[in-house]
Amino acid sequence: MAVAKVTTAVTMVQALNLALRQEMEKDPSVMILGEDVGKNGGVFRVTDGLYDIFGEERVISTPLAETAVAGAAIGLAINGMKPVAEIQFEGFMPPAFDQMFSHAAKMRNRSRGRFTVPMVLRAPYGGGVRALEHHSESPEAYFIHTPGLKVVIPSSPQEAKGLLISAIRDPDPVVFLEPKRLYRAFKEEVPEDEYTIPLGKANVVKEGKEITVLAWGAMLKVSLEAANRLKDTISVEVIDLRTLAPVDEEAIVKSVKKTGRAVIVHEAPKNCGFGAELSSIIMEKAFLSLKAPVKRVAGWDTPIPLPKYEDYYYPNVDRIMKELQRTVAF
Amino acid sequence: MAVAKVTTAVTMVQALNLALRQEMEKDPSVMILGEDVGKNGGVFRVTDGLYDIFGEERVISTPLAETAVAGAAIGLAINGMKPVAEIQFEGFMPPAFDQMFSHAAKMRNRSRGRFTVPMVLRAPYGGGVRALEHHSESPEAYFIHTPGLKVVIPSSPQEAKGLLISAIRDPDPVVFLEPKRLYRAFKEEVPEDEYTIPLGKANVVKEGKEITVLAWGAMLKVSLEAANRLKDTISVEVIDLRTLAPVDEEAIVKSVKKTGRAVIVHEAPKNCGFGAELSSIIMEKAFLSLKAPVKRVAGWDTPIPLPKYEDYYYPNVDRIMKELQRTVAF
């Protein structure tokens, strides 16, 4: 990452907004579509102000139809545009799923490269904001299990900007999930100039010797907090995966070969979540280095509770600490 | 399973047909809906003849709309019916996914038990029949990752009948995936009377000492074949999981604790497939028994090729044998 000189402290929402603006300024084929992304600037304000700058031709509030948002974006991408489509909440991605699964993911392969789908499907993602039902889901595994899609989840404002720019420039369809509880949780110095963070490369956020934590999105901070609280007793390495598909297996294997232990943290239900894939990768590629079983701290295998009880649901610092301790003591 | 006395040799298609007929005779609230299930008897003839017996009120060829098939089935189930909905091919389940994910899976939980969805969503599933694009998919992981759904995949005519009857009687929504390459692949003696095979219980199909193979659907036979070819050199235990959600963890763990090794076989893409979950369960619950890493023999992480090249794609006897040998030799 080539970090430019001028930086400003911004939230993730602002960083994403900046990324969109700069890419739209640079490349006239970049356009935004989705529910309420226009004058309203999106329900989380990620596209705030872009309508005023680029007009209703390039920042388009669509009718209420997620299948169409994805399907039209595919057509736009095939015919030379670079659509950045927003699904208002990840809980409303399922109606867009068929188009992503049947077409976005397969068009390049189907046509042997004649037609390609350089689109981004953005959505606020995950829980922790006391939202209504269907507004706190973590559907990354559905997309990861779909060959032909890339899946990216940023963990901070700086990450968000660099990864989103890379996603927009990527020649393949990218599902870009934005942890909504990080949207305004903190500010970070972010370079004003454009920069990219390569897709497919993980980030070792904290080095350690005894155990590896694999996390992404909002769970990164929670994991880091757990690692820090344990700093006097356990040397924890924390990796931010950033791109979940294709995932950076080399970084994972390298770390676990060093530490011999791993815990994976995610918000999505445990059963068949991405944690399972990561655990299996470690099993397959670092078995002999393992001193303890790889464990998953994840959402329960239940629907996500309404706001009053959501704290019971998501992995928290305590649960992660407990698992780290148990694993090291194994 | 209480096996009745009179049996007949039937294909899986016939066994499923019999199950549907008997449940419809027994319970007037059981009904069938889906594309071409009526007079045409379904494109694979699973519902053949039922239209003539039960009439167009209970065996309903619907308009071409998978979202509606699932969504209307939910309403029917809420209001006292037991709909068995067919999706013509698993590749067209994605448009039904939102209704299954957002409502079928959550209605009981959402309403604290006031409203329930005792429906079955059936579909032909998997590859190996030289079909068009979208007709050879294996989408089980999407459903398994969705709490509130059950997922069942039979591996033979006898299994198919007993499991489908259980699925129809189950008080919760069941996704029932039928390996289309087994539909007419072989006949098996099947009890004429109704019988059930409990959901959530795996079946040890072949006992063995050195390595466990976990498989389901069409991969069971392929796995058994691999095991048999190796019978003089490796003692392979083969388990048919039957129900993938909730999966029979006890049976899996028991077997792997005995054998110390495991290979999982599935048609779906490897990345984040159900094999990953199974590998993780073993990691978490039988780590100390493991003599070698658990391996997955699965579909590649690519779209499924058109018929001419599909043999390159699916796990076959050779690939399984190789993995079994490698794992035992580890």
Next chain:
Amino acid sequence: MRKVLHNFSIEYLQVLDENGVCDESLKPPLSDDDVKKMYEAMVFARVFDETLLKLQREGRMYTFASLRGQEASQIGPAYALSADDWLVPSYRESGANLLKGTPPEVLYVYFAGDERGNSIPSPVKHLPVAVPVGTQTLHAVGIAWAAKMRGEKSAVLSFCGDGATSKGDFHEALNFAGVYKTPNVFMVINNGWAISLPRSKQTAAETLAQKAIAYGLRGIQVDGNDVFATYSAVKEALEFAYRGVPSVIECVTYRMSDHTTSDDAKKYRDPEEVELWRKRDPIDRLKKYMYAKGIMNKEYEEKVQQNSEKRISEAVKKAEAIQEQEPIDLFKYVYADMPLRLKEQYEELMS
């Protein structure tokens, strides 16, 4: 040969005009008592709404979708239902839900972020709040279809918004209803906005009622701020529904509040438009009629207001006194029987 194959038309119905003047030739057969009950339900809906907005601002609740301005679009239709008919609401039909029989404390519990608020007490026939826009129209078709199969005299009244008409689910639902002649009445509440998208940009169709034509259904547009029109159109549609003829009813009304408590409508709409609609208030309109008719006086008006406030403050008390759910309740309703894995996860949570 170039010829006209088919002609279609869409009608508009208004019974009470903006000044509360009633077109007696169209007035549905409602007794003065009925009219009072409808008025009371509209006031109750509004007071419920105002109370919840206040409590939300105080942080005692989570997101809430106000129904202000849409009282006539909810109460007229709900009043037309019999106990055997079903109500399938979206998230904005608190008024209809209350009239259908869900106690206010239950609804409040829902908006306070607790699943028990979606546990509609038996035998009240209405589904829980549906958040994914438009999806509930398909449930409405399935429920109606089941009733028809069993030969019950029971129809299903479902609600969705102007935004929902753009969803594939809406389309597939109307089409199924047409093909299976299910006893459905599809209310389309055109309140002018889908969050920030004005009706004019939701679809190029001149009316939403004409969407019925695509499915061979009955379609009509009504003045959604006129409780006689909404009642009458639904009553008529229910009669058709029992005979297997589904209808679409577009209610033209207005969302007076922000979309929800998370929204700020000032970002995208003109306050003048809101002002315009304030003059068309559905409660004021009915009140004018009732005063003119002599079935309303100041005393009654105040009493209705006070009773509503009292009933709601009692409900809030009751709701806030509800015991916390137990952690086991997270796991208990996922399946009829709790699988091993959920038992283990519950233990892990408690450890």
Next chain:
Amino acid sequence: MRKVLHNFSIEYLQVLDENGVCDESLKPPLSDDDVKKMYEAMVFARVFDETLLKLQREGRMYTFASLRGQEASQIGPAYALSADDWLVPSYRESGANLLKGTPPEVLYVYFAGDERGNSIPSPVKHLPVAVPVGTQTLHAVGIAWAAKMRGEKSAVLSFCGDGATSKGDFHEALNFAGVYKTPNVFMVINNGWAISLPRSKQTAAETLAQKAIAYGLRGIQVDGNDVFATYSAVKEALEFAYRGVPSVIECVTYRMSDHTTSDDAKKYRDPEEVELWRKRDPIDRLKKYMYAKGIMNKEYEEKVQQNSEKRISEAVKKAEAIQEQEPIDLFKYVYADMPLRLKEQYEELMS
């Protein structure tokens, strides 16, 4: 007040009647040469179809969807396109695809189960076969929208069936087209059946053309076995499209064959119905017209047939001589760059 708000009507167009008699007042401005080209394309489509059905029976191909009977519904529309216009087909538009410029050997390679048959040679502007019914209508909207944004004079002609009109995707596509005034022409090929479901049970709407009304689009029904009518309706619709007015065109035609080679239509439909439609054959009809007009004679007729057969047998030879794909081709087109995991999987496959 109960009043009619809006009136709508749906027209029907036929130019050549069943006996090949032309309504000259409606005849589109086509030269004799144009008519011959259309005739040739129709015959070519039919011979292609017959050849593939034969090869399929011989086991040299996989599933194939015959277009027999629908030649006029494909060739008229495709003939109306300019090279800058896009064609977005379903799986049954081989005739249109060939006319648009995809070589027959490429199409054959597709039905022989090889992805390279979906690699439409540049610069031919048509998408690969779309199997998931109705989904392609949304791609058509996106492509048209992109063209409009760039100010190109390019419209998109998409095809879907009567069955597809029930899908949510179709609804959302038409609605988007209406809102964004995209240059789209939506052909709805009403061939009477969606596999085993007759048109009458697909929707309760009297026509499929009237579905346009739900979105404020132009809608017209045409005789789909009349190539002048299909050409003319599309030509007109393209002119509207360039000006930002999308259209729906219902072609009433008939699927003479089984749904696909995997289907057996005898299970569900009356052979008399098929017989009835045999008399309405679109090629025979045009032939009658051409004989009467004096632009057709036996010699020409035979030559067209022979040329078609020759061209196709050459194509089949070419197609069957194509080299096998390499296993690496399974992995090469998943992403622009092959990720590590795919490289490893390729190695595993080759080991």
